[in-house]
Amino acid sequence: AQTVTQSQPEMSVQEAETVTLSCTYDTSESDYYLFWYKQPPSRQMILVIRQEAYKQQNATENRFSVNFQKAAKSFSLKISDSQLGDAAMYFCAYRSAYTGNQFYFGTGTSLTVIP
Amino acid sequence: DAGVIQSPRHEVTEMGQEVTLRCKPISGHDYLFWYRQTMMRGLELLIYFNNNVPIDDSGMPEDRFSAKMPNASFSTLKIQPSEPRDSAVYFCASSPPGWRDNEQFFGPGTRLTVL
Numbered sequence: 385a386q387t388v389t390q391s392q393p394e395m396s397v398q399e400a401e402t403v404t405l406s407c408t409y410d411t412s413e414s415d416y417y418l419f420w421y422k423q424p425p426s427r428q429m430i431l432v433i434r435q436e437a438y439k440q441q442n443a444t445e446n447r448f449s450v451n452f453q454k455a456a457k458s459f460s461l462k463i464s465d466s467q468l469g470d471a472a473m474y475f476c477a478y479r480s481a482y483t484g485n486q487f488y489f490g491t492g493t494s495l496t497v498i499p
Numbered sequence: 500d501a502g503v504i505q506s507p508r509h510e511v512t513e514m515g516q517e518v519t520l521r522c523k524p525i526s527g528h529d530y531l532f533w534y535r536q537t538m539m540r541g542l543e544l545l546i547y548f549n550n551n552v553p554i555d556d557s558g559m560p561e562d563r564f565s566a567k568m569p570n571a572s573f574s575t576l577k578i579q580p581s582e583p584r585d586s587a588v589y590f591c592a593s594s595p596p597g598w599r600d601n602e603q604f605f606g607p608g609t610r611l612t613v614l
Contacts, residue, residue: 419602421605427588427607427608427610428605428607428608429590429605430605431602434602475542485530485549485594485603486532486547486555487532487544487603489541489542490541491541492541492542
């Protein structure tokens with residue numbers, strides 16, 4: 385099974401500043417999908433951004449962008465202009481393009497935004 | 500769409516009792532997933548269904564856990580008998596047909612406490 389590693393259990397950022405959350409994964413597959421999910425204190429899991437391995441261009445969604453390094457198997461999330469509402473647990477997830485719809489999640493990074 | 504619906508939102512029970520968690524996926528979605536989230540183990544996939552058929556139940560902890568999907572709009576996760584170590588948040592998620600970059604849509608979760 386694929387493994388997804390988030391090496392930063394906790395991170396903090398000053399409001400309006402930029403923070404980068406790290407994610408690495410282990411796979412032998414050439415095509416797959418990567419996701420970042422946000423889980424605020426309400427517990428609801430919300431998709432933040434997704435990336436297909438075959439796409440060279442890094443995905444961007446408003447203040448959220450990724451740095452996808454396929455050779456290094458790295459998929460970091462950058463949050464610009466951090467807001468208080470960004471405080472949450474962030475999960476990185478991997479899904480194969482070949483073997484069904486199962487997601488493999490990392491252990492999460494807890495982000496605190498300091499006013 | 501109402502999103503993925505889970506009930507109950509909170510459940511408190513005593514050790515040895517039977518617990519049934521319920522999930523209604525988003526209409527038109529043909530994949531359904533059950534996850535368990537704890538501080539110690541993070542987000543674990545328990546079982547997932549495709550077109551009401553269980554595809555992978557390797558994450559089900561033991562025989563005390565069972566899951567069913569009698570039709571496309573309803574699934575249950577049952578624990579019998581329950582134990583204190585089953586205390587966790589249980590999430591149901593669904594995703595639409597196809598293997599492209601489809602995300603999983605999560606329900607709000609059921610917080611289970613076994614005393």
